[in-house]
Amino acid sequence: MNVKSAWEQGLTGKGVIVTILDDGIEKDHPDLMKNYDSQASYDVNNHDPDPQPRYDYTNENRHGTRCAGEVAAQADNHMCSVGVAYNAKIGGVRMLDGDVTDSVEATSLSLNQQHIQIYSASWGPDDDGRTVDGPATLARKAFFDGITKGRGGLGSIYVWASGNGGRDGDSCNCDGYTNSIHTLSISSATEYGNIPWYSEACSSTLATTYSSGSGGEKQIVTTDLRKTCTETHTGTSASAPLAAGLVALALEANPGLTWRDMQHIVVHTAKKANLKADDWIVNGVNRSVSHSFGYGLMDAGAMVRLARNWTKVPEQHICEIRSRDVDKPIPMNGKITVYLDTDGCEGTLDHVKYLEHIQARITLTASRRGEIQIFLISPMGTRSTLLARRAHDNSREGFNNWAFMTTHSWGETAKGTWILEIENGASSSQLKQWSLVMRGTLTHPQKKNDSTPSYMPIQQPFKCAGITNNGVCIECKPGFYRYGEGCVPNCPDHYYGEMETVLVGNGGNTSSSRSSSSSSYNRHGVCKKCNAACKTCKGPYVTDCYQCSNGYEVRDGQCHKKPLMNFLDPDMLSFFVWVIILCTSLILLFGVVFIVLQARDHRILCWKEKRHYDDSKGKYNGITVNLSAGQESSDTEHIEHVLQNRHTTNLNTCNIYHNNYTHQHA
Numbered sequence: 001m002n003v004k005s006a007w008e009q010g011l012t013g014k015g016v017i018v019t020i021l022d023d024g025i026e027k028d029h030p031d032l033m034k035n036y037d038s039q040a041s042y043d044v045n046n047h048d049p050d051p052q053p054r055y056d057y058t059n060e061n062r063h064g065t066r067c068a069g070e071v072a073a074q075a076d077n078h079m080c081s082v083g084v085a086y087n088a089k090i091g092g093v094r095m096l097d098g099d100v101t102d103s104v105e106a107t108s109l110s111l112n113q114q115h116i117q118i119y120s121a122s123w124g125p126d127d128d129g130r131t132v133d134g135p136a137t138l139a140r141k142a143f144f145d146g147i148t149k150g151r152g153g154l155g156s157i158y159v160w161a162s163g164n165g166g167r168d169g170d171s172c173n174c175d176g177y178t179n180s181i182h183t184l185s186i187s188s189a190t191e192y193g194n195i196p197w198y199s200e201a202c203s204s205t206l207a208t209t210y211s212s213g214s215g216g217e218k219q220i221v222t223t224d225l226r227k228t229c230t231e232t233h234t235g236t237s238a239s240a241p242l243a244a245g246l247v248a249l250a251l252e253a254n255p256g257l258t259w260r261d262m263q264h265i266v267v268h269t270a271k272k273a274n275l276k277a278d279d280w281i282v283n284g285v286n287r288s289v290s291h292s293f294g295y296g297l298m299d300a301g302a303m304v305r306l307a308r309n310w311t312k313v314p315e316q317h318i319c320e321i322r323s324r325d326v327d328k329p330i331p332m333n334g335k336i337t338v339y340l341d342t343d344g345c346e347g348t349l350d351h352v353k354y355l356e357h358i359q360a361r362i363t364l365t366a367s368r369r370g371e372i373q374i375f376l377i378s379p380m381g382t383r384s385t386l387l388a389r390r391a392h393d394n395s396r397e398g399f400n401n402w403a404f405m406t407t408h409s410w411g412e413t414a415k416g417t418w419i420l421e422i423e424n425g426a427s428s429s430q431l432k433q434w435s436l437v438m439r440g441t442l443t444h445p446q447k448k449n450d451s452t453p454s455y456m457p458i459q460q461p462f463k464c465a466g467i468t469n470n471g472v473c474i475e476c477k478p479g480f481y482r483y484g485e486g487c488v489p490n491c492p493d494h495y496y497g498e499m500e501t502v503l504v505g506n507g508g509n510t511s512s513s514r515s516s517s518s519s520s521y522n523r524h525g526v527c528k529k530c531n532a533a534c535k536t537c538k539g540p541y542v543t544d545c546y547q548c549s550n551g552y553e554v555r556d557g558q559c560h561k562k563p564l565m566n567f568l569d570p571d572m573l574s575f576f577v578w579v580i581i582l583c584t585s586l587i588l589l590f591g592v593v594f595i596v597l598q599a600r601d602h603r604i605l606c607w608k609e610k611r612h613y614d615d616s617k618g619k620y621n622g623i624t625v626n627l628s629a630g631q632e633s634s635d636t637e638h639i640e641h642v643l644q645n646r647h648t649t650n651l652n653t654c655n656i657y658h659n660n661y662t663h664q665h666a
Helices: 003-008 060-072 102-109 137-153 235-253 259-269 300-308 563-567 570-602 633-646 648-660
Strands: 017-022 089-094 118-121 157-161 183-189 207-210 220-224 228-233 317-322 328-330 335-342 354-366 373-377 383-387 399-406 416-423 429-441 464-467 473-476 481-483 486-488 495-504 520-529 534-537 545-548 552-555 558-561 612-614 617-620 623-626
Touching: 003 235, 003 300, 017 060, 017 235, 060 089, 060 220, 060 228, 060 235, 102 137, 118 235, 137 157, 157 235, 157 259, 183 235, 183 259, 207 235, 220 235, 235 259, 235 300, 259 300, 259 354, 317 335, 328 335, 335 429, 354 373, 354 383, 373 399, 383 399, 416 429, 416 486, 473 481, 473 520, 545 552, 545 558
Parallel strands: 017 089, 017 118, 118 157, 157 183, 183 207, 481 520
Antiparallel strands: 220 228, 317 429, 328 429, 335 416, 354 399, 354 429, 373 383, 373 416, 464 473, 481 486, 495 520, 534 545, 552 558, 612 617, 617 623
16 A cells, blocks of 8 residues: 555654544553544543443454554554554544434534544444445435535545445445445455455445455454554454545645545555456546456555645536436346436536546335346446345335445546446336436546546547547447447447448557558447437338337338327428418408308397488488488388388397487488
8 A cells, every 4th residue: 555655755644633433442542642632532422522432341342443543553652553644633433332323423424524634434334235224314414514514615534434245245335325425435455455255346436455354364453442452453444444544644745635636536546456356447537447446455655646736626516317218117037228318417507527426316116126236337338337136135125216326437528328227137126217416527637637647548448449649539349339429339229330431540540641651441330320210220211220219100111100290290280380370360250250240230249330421311220211301200210110120030139229229310
């Protein structure tokens, strides 16, 4: 872990405060008392400021004291050991020696956040291969308050052990503490670089430190209860405090580092070294990563060198995309594959271009949860195992919006097609819903902070055959097809795979010059769009369809729009709308004219029409009569009699107007 290199640079943890969240620490231990910090200590179990552990004949409450010695045991006193950050201040929170409730956790995580800089925890839910659990409401709030308000807004740094459930086939992605974006999750390697028997593999682990292994491999030397020492500290419980000590060295080198800066520094400087695992891959930005070891063994010397000249990373953005693939059955002894295209929320304030943490929030049902395996493939081809099979997990509860987290695509670009694969054993299962939560930055965080500034290609080395001068993968190796900005083994729905011929210049770089003596023509796969009628196809034409798109049906051996869909076609729909509007308008106009004419002729609406006079003639309902001066009222009565005979059907209805009518002579 190259600790001596950091010491030789003058870094010993001075001025940094670390607390151990555990079962207390022996504050008067000769190897700890010089560095003990009472302001970083509290007894949450008994509600008093003294974190001294409870003693009994089993010495079971020794865990916190052992962890504290790894961080800050005094140097040059001929006692047990020397801490990684032997001049750091150390405190302890006694919180595991009693009921560990949400309130107990929250109180511990939020203790004196403006004084304590690093919190180290080596505990979590049961490592039994069947539990799915994490922080509850108060603890989640404490985490959030810590990273947003702790250390004057720079953020508290939480270092967490990844878990000891390896023997029971547990996954640390089912542990909501190590699976959290707010914690720096640490795994273990044995003295010889092997995966320990207790280690849990998962995609949320960030890095590794040494710890115990099999028989014949050394364990960790540290402080113990009753002012003694031990050479048998073990498990990931021992790995997390070592990492906390390394973080303290980097924080001394640069006290202005944020909690995210620290995670970036760990990713940049961790090394594959001598660590042995079958699942090492190179991700889309040329970094080695493993589910057992994260980005590898932490390197104290490299961390402090990078920390000294570190420029704060840009503001964190959060982009969430909800999939439309819902209520999708997962066949027994089969799998489903769903695709999610995203531009990383481009054009919004949430735009993520360069990734940090990725979460797949998944809700699914399962008659036996342990049969489920979940994988996430990034647009740059990095495949993360979000969940491996857990043989002991017989639960029928499934997952309810559980946020499976991966760090394996750190630094990759967000834009493109993400692929979720869910494999099922002999259980009845259904994917109810899922969404992708991407956290990262709009601008490149590595430009000023790259520990390997000469070249950091954005590529897929294990899938990429052609790379531009800027390090961007533009051609895929045989067996893969170019899709978006990544390479995929199979083109998604509505696309087909085709081989293209490209001119490749020296060193695999794309060349625009045909005269280059080192140029050659290569063939590579690319995904191209099917005809709109085709869901799956072998080419660009409607005759190339294998399956029809939604709204299409097979007729005469080809995909045709369904009759209703023809009507709903945007162009046809516009035409039909205008036809309907015109016809409706004509019908309404005809109806109005008809009603008006009928009303005038038959007094349907009982309108009273005003009389008009033209010299000595008058018109009444279209009948012309002579109205001479001095004419007697009998003439008027005669006219009314004529009208009455003509409109007998209307007389009863409209007699109120007739009786009130008064004829005026000129």
